[in-house]
Amino acid sequence: MTALATQSLAASELLVQLKGISKAYKKGKEQVSVLSKLDLDIRRGDFLALMGPSGSGKTTLLNLLGGLDKPTAGELMIGGQRLDQMSSSQLTKWRARHVGFIFQFYNLMPVLTAEKNVELPLLLTNLSSKQRKHHVAAALELVGLSNRAKHYPSELSGGQEQRVAIARALVSDPDLLLCDEPTGDLDRATADEILSLLQTLNQQQQKTIIMVTHDPRAADHARHVLHMDKGALVDDGRVTDAEH
Amino acid sequence: MYYLQFLLSNLGRKKARTILTLLSIMIAFLLFGLLRSLAAAFDQGAEIAGEDRLVSINKISLIQPLPEAYLPKVQALDGVDKATSANWFGGYYQDPKNQFPQFPIVAEEYFEIYKEMITLPEEQMQAWKKNRMGVVIGKALVDRFKWKIGDRIPLIGMFPKEDGSTTWEFVIEGIYEAKSKGADTSAMLMHYDYFEEARQYGKGTLGWLIIQVKDPKQSAQVAAAVDALFANSPAETKTSSEKDFAKSFAKQFGDIGLITTLILGAVFFTMLLVAGNTMAQSFRERIPELAILKTLGFSDLAVMILVLAEAIVISLIGGLAGLLLAKFFISGAAESMAATLPGLNLSNTMMLFGVGLMFLFGLLTGIIPALQGLQLNIVAALRRR
Incomplete structure (x- = not known):
């Protein structure tokens, strides 16, 4: 199955290229196929929503795109680098530099303040403490949480926690933001705020965003929507343009 | 950080x-x-015990004495450089809780054998030798009881005096200090002659012998020679290195x-x-x-x-x-x-x-x-x- 989000674009504008990507897990003696020969190109600066029922392979695809897992077969290229050929430690370094993650349950460190949480990815850079603080302040400013910098996650609302998580994902200025059900744990109004923030980041900061969601209203904030089912892209690869 | x-x-x-x-x-x-x-x-x-010193005690137990006559025989043995004796006085000051070691010894011999461990100023040594009731005390005792030279110290002794009294009076004539790290300065040293003359019983006996050998490599042979000298006598000896003696003393506990x-x-x-x-x-x-x-x-x-x-x-x-x-x-x-x-x-x-x-x-x-x-x-x- 071919599903090319931006089939006609020149290769230089592509950030993500998947060719024949398959992923299978061993469950006992059985081999369970989760993704099957997936082809997909994603343009730099795109905001793509991945939709589909549970078990369709959305999160597995997201894990592959984030370098958290490796495909069983196929070519996975992001920003010109072959992730499928990287070792585990190379993938670790690649993640630190090129990708930011936003999760449904925020996954902040409960013992660290908002600013310390945001600073975490910067510990892997060569920035000085002063430079790190400057970047953290800028990231918190961007998500509108400068006044909550000293607060612990337990002192923040769900929406604020997710904003901190977004700041943490942004602080090292990655090419790609991967969001796994980022509004799944939030009420509608807060979810809309978070989605608007993601939209702003996409439009103003030109961040490439890939978001897994079950929620059609969340998907509406994306530029494009891809549907998955049983480990494959459906609709013969046609991409739905989201309504804005 | x-x-x-x-x-x-x-x-x-x-x-x-x-x-x-x-x-x-x-x-x-x-x-x-x-x-x-x-x-x-x-x-x-045991850690600070000298390599070249032996200690000879009664084979039955440390608390059994040795005849005074053993000392010159040991001093005359081949391989022995010097030998002296010490006794256990076993007294306390004012209250039985105030116990500390007190040894009747022969002043110059004792300080000569332990010269690398303890030191006493010469003038204090001379003053002590002139006073039969004189004692010298270690620095730790000064710190503990705040005693000073010239103080008269009554001790309740384990041995009664000839008059039946157990109160022994001594005069502090000197304060000895440690020369080597870890040397014990918690003891009181008194003249054996005075102790021997004044005690009611046990006269003519020594607690243990301290022997300095000429060559530390010959320690085992000298120890064997000492024990052989008194074999089959009423008071057989058990001679060992000072280190082993200290260890076995500690092992009593x-x-x-x-x-x-x-x-x-x-x-x-x-x-x-x-x-x-x-x-x-x-x-x-x-x-x-x-x-x-x-x-x-x-x-x-x-x-x-x-x-x-x-x-x-x-x-x-x-x-x-x-x-x-x-x-x-x-x-x-x-x-x-x-x-x-x-x-x-x-x-x-x-x-x-x-x-x-x-x-x-x-x-x-x-x-x-x-x-x-x-x-x-x-x-x-x-x-x-």
């Missing part, structure tokens, strides 16, 4: 559990400090080293299981957080080190608190136990050894969770959330 704050913040996550773990580690190291100090104090005599090692072994093994289980539990609770660290780009090794560092930090905090507490207790007890255990002290070497033990303890309690952290699979761990 960030990582240290992170580690310390993690410790504050479950305060009650952390405090209990710290307390248990603290108690283990408190015991370590106290018991090892005791063992070291018992062993100290039991093998302190072995006892403390066994107790500490049991304590640390139990603590290892308890703290190890706590660390494992703490690790399990934080698997998703560790997975997030890896997701953000922290390497497997970095996560492993973080987990291990946390275990070591807990061990160091609890252990240092325990050792400092032990140091405090030992310092407090050292003065009151100066007579019975003059070398009671938690040495810097032992403290350093303790710190090493803390690192080892932290490593052992943290190694299993740390290895699990190393091998943690991000996708599987995040799925647990």
Whole structure:
């Protein structure tokens, strides 16, 4: 199955290229196929929503795109680098530099303040403490949480926690933001705020965003929507343009 | 600094559990400090004992005396450089609690044999020799009782005097000090002649002989020659190196080293299981957080080190608190136990050894969770959330 989000674009504008990507897990003696020969190109600066029922392979695809897992077969290229050929430690370094993650349950460190949480990815850079603080302040400013910098996650609302998580994902200025059900744990109004923030980041900061969601209203904030089912892209690869 | 704050913040996550773990580690190291100090104090005599000195006692037991006539015979033996004697006076000052060693000795001979360990100013030696009731005391006794030269000290002795009285009066004529590290200065030395003349019974007997050999390599032969000299006599001797004598003296209280090692072994093994289980539990609770660290780009090794560092930090905090507490207790007890255990002290070497033990303890309690952290699979761990 071919599903090319931006089939006609020149290769230089592509950030993500998947060719024949398959992923299978061993469950006992059985081999369970989760993704099957997936082809997909994603343009730099795109905001793509991945939709589909549970078990369709959305999160597995997201894990592959984030370098958290490796495909069983196929070519996975992001920003010109072959992730499928990287070792585990190379993938670790690649993640630190090129990708930011936003999760449904925020996954902040409960013992660290908002600013310390945001600073975490910067510990892997060569920035000085002063430079790190400057970047953290800028990231918190961007998500509108400068006044909550000293607060612990337990002192923040769900929406604020997710904003901190977004700041943490942004602080090292990655090419790609991967969001796994980022509004799944939030009420509608807060979810809309978070989605608007993601939209702003996409439009103003030109961040490439890939978001897994079950929620059609969340998907509406994306530029494009891809549907998955049983480990494959459906609709013969046609991409739905989201309504804005 | 960030990582240290992170580690310390993690410790504050479950305060009650952390405090209990710290307390248990603290108690283990408190015991370590106290018991090892005791063992070291018992062993100290052996540590500082001279290589070239032998001690000869009655073969039956140390409390059985030897005939005075043995001393010149030993002094005349081949291989013997010098020999002198000492007795046990066994007195106390005012209250039976105020016990300390008192030895009737021959002044010049004794100070000559122990010249590398203790020293007495010459003028004080001369003054002492002129006064039969004179005694010299060690610096530790001065510190303990605030005595000074010229003070008249009444002691209640184990031996009654000829007049039936057990009160012996002495005059302090000098204060001797340690020349070598660890030398005991808690004793009072009195003239054997005065003791011998005044005591009601036991006259003509000596407590033990102290023999300096000409060649330390010949110590075993000289010891054998001494024992052979008095074989089949009513008072056979048992001669050994001063080190062995000190060890066997300490062993009268039991093998302190072995006892403390066994107790500490049991304590640390139990603590290892308890703290190890706590660390494992703490690790399990934080698997998703560790997975997030890896997701953000922290390497497997970095996560492993973080987990291990946390275990070591807990061990160091609890252990240092325990050792400092032990140091405090030992310092407090050292003065009151100066007579019975003059070398009671938690040495810097032992403290350093303790710190090493803390690192080892932290490593052992943290190694299993740390290895699990190393091998943690991000996708599987995040799925647990």
